[in-house]
Amino acid sequence: MTRVKKATHALKYRRTVLKAAKGFRFGRSKKEAAAVDALMHAGAYAFAHRRDKKGDMRRLWNVKINAALRPLGFSYSKFIGAAKKKGIELDRKALAHLAEFKPEVFARVVAKVK
Numbered sequence: 001m002t003r004v005k006k007a008t009h010a011l012k013y014r015r016t017v018l019k020a021a022k023g024f025r026f027g028r029s030k031k032e033a034a035a036v037d038a039l040m041h042a043g044a045y046a047f048a049h050r051r052d053k054k055g056d057m058r059r060l061w062n063v064k065i066n067a068a069l070r071p072l073g074f075s076y077s078k079f080i081g082a083a084k085k086k087g088i089e090l091d092r093k094a095l096a097h098l099a100e101f102k103p104e105v106f107a108r109v110v111a112k113v114k
Helices: 007-020 032-072 076-086 092-101 103-113
Strands: none
Touching: 007 032, 032 076, 032 092, 032 103, 076 103, 092 103
């Protein structure tokens, strides 16, 4: 089998890996093997946490809605159940936005559900 020298490609690969690992701590930003490993882990975490972010946002919306409902004499779970029965199809993102920035409109929505 013929011998293949990979000088140009090896340099290009090393350069792109170390550029991508810039800002990592310790040897992970200087040593090629450690940088490759760190980038693989970083990519896996980024992929997983893009999924997790959806759940995190939904939990935040629930907390905002619940906080706005308590002074109006409702709990979150009772409100969501009643809203479903009344056919109010506002999603949690919209309800949380109303609760935070337009409390008077949110109060009218709650009054409709009561």
